[in-house]
Amino acid sequence: MDISHIINELGEDRENYFNAVSPPIMQTSNFVFNKVDDLRKAFEDEMGGYLYSRGLNPTVDILRKKLAALDGAEDCLVFNNGAAAIFAGIFANIKTGDHIVSVAKPYTWAQRMFDMILPRFGITTTYIDGTKIENWKEATKSNTTCYYLESPNSWDFAIQPIKEVAAFARSKNIVTLLDNSYCSPLYQKPIEMGIDLAMQTATKYISGHSDTLGGVLSGAHDMMKKIFNSEYLNIGSGIQPFNAWLLIRGLRTMPARFERITKSTAEVVAFMKQHPKVESVLFPFDESFPQYQLARQQMKGACGLFTAVLKTNRMDTIVRFCESLKHIMMAVSWGGHESLIIPKCAGIAPADFDPSNKEHRYVRIYVGLEDPKYLIDDLSQALAKID
Numbered sequence: 001m002d003i004s005h006i007i008n009e010l011g012e013d014r015e016n017y018f019n020a021v022s023p024p025i026m027q028t029s030n031f032v033f034n035k036v037d038d039l040r041k042a043f044e045d046e047m048g049g050y051l052y053s054r055g056l057n058p059t060v061d062i063l064r065k066k067l068a069a070l071d072g073a074e075d076c077l078v079f080n081n082g083a084a085a086i087f088a089g090i091f092a093n094i095k096t097g098d099h100i101v102s103v104a105k106p107y108t109w110a111q112r113m114f115d116m117i118l119p120r121f122g123i124t125t126t127y128i129d130g131t132k133i134e135n136w137k138e139a140t141k142s143n144t145t146c147y148y149l150e151s152p153n154s155w156d157f158a159i160q161p162i163k164e165v166a167a168f169a170r171s172k173n174i175v176t177l178l179d180n181s182y183c184s185p186l187y188q189k190p191i192e193m194g195i196d197l198a199m200q201t202a203t204k205y206i207s208g209h210s211d212t213l214g215g216v217l218s219g220a221h222d223m224m225k226k227i228f229n230s231e232y233l234n235i236g237s238g239i240q241p242f243n244a245w246l247l248i249r250g251l252r253t254m255p256a257r258f259e260r261i262t263k264s265t266a267e268v269v270a271f272m273k274q275h276p277k278v279e280s281v282l283f284p285f286d287e288s289f290p291q292y293q294l295a296r297q298q299m300k301g302a303c304g305l306f307t308a309v310l311k312t313n314r315m316d317t318i319v320r321f322c323e324s325l326k327h328i329m330m331a332v333s334w335g336g337h338e339s340l341i342i343p344k345c346a347g348i349a350p351a352d353f354d355p356s357n358k359e360h361r362y363v364r365i366y367v368g369l370e371d372p373k374y375l376i377d378d379l380s381q382a383l384a385k386i387d
Helices: 003-007 036-043 058-069 080-092 109-119 131-138 163-169 221-233 241-252 255-274 294-298 315-324 371-381
Strands: 075-079 099-103 126-127 144-150 177-181 196-202 216-221 278-282 305-310 340-344 362-366
Touching: 003 058, 003 241, 058 075, 058 241, 075 080, 080 109, 080 144, 080 177, 080 196, 080 216, 080 221, 099 109, 099 255, 099 362, 109 126, 126 131, 126 144, 131 163, 144 294, 163 177, 177 294, 241 255, 255 278, 255 305, 255 371, 278 362, 305 315, 315 340, 315 362
Parallel strands: 099 126, 099 144, 144 177, 177 196
Antiparallel strands: 075 216, 196 216, 278 305, 305 362, 340 362
């Protein structure tokens, strides 16, 4: 299906809402029934129609159709945020006594679920270097029911061999969930590579404006219905109509934003690579990246997010660099119009800072929609302040 059709037309039955170009926000909690039989059917299958906006809502459904099509999936569910999508996808596919294999150092709230919540139900997690299929095979036990992948992840951009992991998981009846937030469906298609659940945080590139949260799970219809009837409805973590409308708006410009951000990122990465106060740069589509060939095989592109390793032995130097930036703002997340930076040392106690550990000298940079020269000039003046 053509991406232009998905973004601008799919799911938008304009004749049903006065031929308005932009779909309405169905800001309603409830839906009316004229027949008892119709109400009974809605009770029996809430995913089959509109009963209560905790479940389905017309504005949200427009977004669901578009996001499922972008992922090449049969169906999808949209949550209030990415953490909720991960929680529902995992929780719906585990039971007491099960075992999970996860990439090492996953997204914060995924790891807290694995370490703090699931052990209360007798569920254990093994963390591995996910870059090699052998590690997935060795970590798998007879009670392993789920694999959790992030490819690429959001700091050193480690990549998993998705097709190999998915094929092995299927041979063992193990459910796979992959966080695709770095690439989005525009640059990577996990479902096509055999992954059961493609997850992404819509807060980032889909929104594009840093004004709403959202999380997406895409997969087979039966899997989506299973999650809908359990975690989605029980926890009440579905996205609200207004937020769904904001994400539809964001989708309209997503390809254009990707094109600009991709071009700008290449220029900023090139500048940082040659700077004498930068030790190295981590970016999946840079030829120096350890998994460059695999990135090229699995991903259509890479944009926005890269990590620079600063050439310094002092935390206060990293702090000075970050605080000297005039236009690149310090904040978490990525995907919006604004360029951002976050230093790894922000999560490290000063007494624990170890300059011999490259990770402690990481600064993650997100390139937004500003002119690349504007960003390079800002980085240049801040790097000049490094001792």
